[in-house]
Amino acid sequence: MATIRGRMARRALSPGERLPSIRRLARDLAVSPSTVVEAYDRLAAEGLIRSRPGAGFYAVGAPAPLALAEDGPALDRAIDPFWVSRQSLDAPSGARRPGCGWLPPDWMPEAALRRAVRTLAKADAAVLTDYGTTQGSLALRRLLARQCAEGGVEAGPEQIVLTPSGTQAIDLICRFLLNPGDTVLVDDPCYFNFQALLRAHRVKIVGVPFTPAGPDVAGFEAALAAHRPRLYVTNSALHNPTGATLAPRTAHRVLTLAAAYDLAIVEDEIFADFEPEPAPRLAALDALARVVRIGSFSKTLSASIRCGYIVARPDWVEGLRDLQVATNFGGPSPMAAELVLRTLSDGSYRKHLAALRGRLARRRREVAGDLAGLGIRPWIEPRGGFYLWCRLPGGRDAAEVAKAALAEGVVLAPGNVFSVSQSAADFMRFNVAQMDKEALRAVARALAPALG
C-alpha cells in the first residue's frame, strides 16, 4: 500500500493510469501475490484506486499537483529554499528582515520615482492602455544596450528582450534551453531561489563548491565530466549570498570548460550597480556565444516596478520572444518599462547610485563590527552590495537561530537555504541595510543558548 501511495504522491502514478499487475508488483516487491491483492483491495476500499472488470486496477483521486516545497530530499521546513522568500515577502509590517534580499524603501530613489509616476500620468493613451511589443520598449532596450557596451558586452537592442522580472528572465531561459531531467549547475552556496526555480523545471541540480574567487575550477570540471550539465546559473558582479567577485583566471577557465563540454551559462547581473568598479564578466569574455546576461532594476530602483531583461545571442531572440508571448502574452508592462526608462534617464539616478554605494560601504563596516561583537565573522569582506555571508560562533545551527529570531518577528536567512549540499548549517546571510539595533539584539538573544 505504501508503494502505491508513494508512487501516486510522486506523480509516478497519475490518476487514470493503470497500476502494475498483481503478479508483476508481487515479483518487484518480492511478496506473495495474495499480499498485493489484499493491498489493492484496501486501496480500492479507500477510494485511492478503482478496479475495472478485466482491465486491472487504475489510480483515481483528485489530481496530485506539483508540490515544489516537498520536492527533492525532505528538508526541515526552516531550510526549505522557500522559507526565506515566504517569511520576507509576507512579513507583517514592522517585522525586521535582515534575511531579505532587498533595500528598505528609504534607501530607494523615491523622489525620482514619484517624478516618473507623475509624468506617466501625461503619457500617450497607448502607453497606459495597450499591450507592449513582444520584445518591450525599444527606448529602454537602447539604453540597456549602451550600458552593456560600457561593460564590454557588445549587443544591439535587437538582442535584448524585456521581461516582467529578473526571475522571469531566468525562467524564460530555462524553458528555452532545458528539458525535464537535464542537469543544471549552481554555485554552492547560491541564491536560494535558483534552486526553487530549477525544481519547477524538474531538472537535476548539482552544486559546485564556491570560493572567494568564484566556482572551484577543479570541482567545476569534475561536475561537467560526471553530469554533463546543460546550463550553469551564477552571479558574477557580486555573488549572492557571499558577495564574492569572480577572478579573471577563474572566468577564463570556466568559459574554456564550458566550450569543451558545450555548456550554456546564465550570468545574473542583478547586483551589478552595487560594484565600486566593474569586475570581469563571462558575457563580455564570451561575447554572448554561450553566456546569457540577465538583470533587473529591483535592487537599486524599485522592486514594485516589475521589469527585467535578457541579453542573448541574436539567433535565440525569436525563440525567447515566442516563449514569452506563449507564457505571458507580451513582455513587461509598457507602463513599467516607461517608469524604468524615465527614472534611469533622470539626472539624479547616477548620483543616487554613487551615494548608495558609499552608504552601503559604511553600513557593511558598522554591521561587521556589531556582528564581530557576537562572535559572528564574515567569510570575506565584499567589495560592494548589502550582504555579509557569516559563520556563526561555536558551530551554532543557523536554522535554529533563524527560528528563534522569527519568534521575535525578525526574519533571518540561514545558510543551508543557499546550499545544495546542505553544508552551510552554521552560516547566515545578513542584509546590512535591514540590520538595525533591534534586529541585532534579536540575533544576540537567538544565539544566547549556545553562548550561555
Place this chain on the structure above:
Amino acid sequence: MATIRGRMARRALSPGERLPSIRRLARDLAVSPSTVVEAYDRLAAEGLIRSRPGAGFYAVGAPAPLALAEDGPALDRAIDPFWVSRQSLDAPSGARRPGCGWLPPDWMPEAALRRAVRTLAKADAAVLTDYGTTQGSLALRRLLARQCAEGGVEAGPEQIVLTPSGTQAIDLICRFLLNPGDTVLVDDPCYFNFQALLRAHRVKIVGVPFTPAGPDVAGFEAALAAHRPRLYVTNSALHNPTGATLAPRTAHRVLTLAAAYDLAIVEDEIFADFEPEPAPRLAALDALARVVRIGSFSKTLSASIRCGYIVARPDWVEGLRDLQVATNFGGPSPMAAELVLRTLSDGSYRKHLAALRGRLARRRREVAGDLAGLGIRPWIEPRGGFYLWCRLPGGRDAAEVAKAALAEGVVLAPGNVFSVSQSAADFMRFNVAQMDKEALRAVARALAPALG
C-alpha cells in the same frame, strides 16, 4: 545522416549524448553497417558529432533550444498560432488590427486611468519601491472576492492569487497540474495562445468540437475516454473566438464527465465584463472543487497594467504561491495592483462598462452588416464582446486572405490559428472595435480574387 540530424533537431539526441552504435543503427534502419560508418564520418566532418576513441560517437554542437513555433505538425507560417500574436503586438503604428484581441485606446477608461496614476504618485514609498506579498494586494483580492460572490462563486480573498497577467495565471495552473506528456483538452476552435502555452508545457493537445452551446458533449466524453486528459482549458462567459455562451445543460454534463474522469478545468473569465447578463459558470456550479477561475483586466481596463488572478480551491493556494515565488519572485507589481484597485473602485468604472457594452452591441451590428455586403457571414450572433467568428464566401482560404491583407498593413486572424484540427480554413475572427472602413476595404480587396 537525416536520422541523426532529425534526432538532434528534436532534442531526442542532446549535445554530449552518445549516438547509437553502428551495428544497432544499421539494424534499426535496415541498412549496411558500412552505410552508417560513412554517415557518421560525414557528420563528424561537419562537426555535428565527434568520435571518442573506444567510446563511439557523441553529439556535439550548440544546444538546440526549444522552438515552439516549429513544434508539432509543420504549419504554414500564416497559420502558426504565433502568427496573429506577432503581427498584432508588433504591428507598426498606423497598421489596422481587426485580427487582434483587444480594444483600441480610445475605447478604454483613459480619464480614470490617468486619475489612478496621479494618485499613485502620492502612494506610500513601500508601494512604489517594495516587492509585493506572495499572493498580491489583499485589498484587490477582497474586491475580487466580492465580484466572485456576485457571480455565485463563493471564495475568500485567501483563495485568490494575483499574477502578472491572465496568461501567467493559466501558465501557473499548468505548471502546478501538468507533467510533460499529459493530455490537455481545448475547444476547437479556441484562443490560439492556449495552444502556444500548452506547447511550452510539452503536453499533448486534443481539440473538442465547439458548438453554439459549448463543447460538443459526445465529443467531450469520447475525448475523455480515449485520451484521459488531466486538464480542460476553456472560456465560459463569451467564448474566444466564437463569442458563444455555454448552455446550462452543457455545463452540467461537462462537470459530470469531469468528475467521472477526474479532470481539472481552467475557466478563463477574461471576457466576463462584456456579458449583458451573467451566463452559467463552471466555477459556480462546481464550487471550485475541480474548476479554477482565472481572469485579468486587460480587455476592459488596461493591457499595459499587467495583472491577472487565479481563484482556486484552498488546498491548492500554497502550492501556487510557491510556484509563483519560484518563477517570478512575488506576484504582480504592487503598483499594478494599486492601479487596478483604484480604477475598479473609481465611481466611473461601472458606467464605463455599461457604455462599452452598448457601444460594442451597435458596432457588432454595423460590422456584421458591412461584412454581409462582402458575403462574409457570422457563425452566430454573440451576446456581447468584440468578436465576430465568420465564414468566408466561396470557401476562400482565410490564411491567403490574411496574407494579402497584411501586405496592405491590415492584420487579420485566419481561422486555422484557432483550430487544433485545422478545420477552420475558411473562417476568420473579426474584432469589431478595430474594424474601420479602411480595414473593410482591405478585406474586400483581399477577397476579390475569389469573387472576381
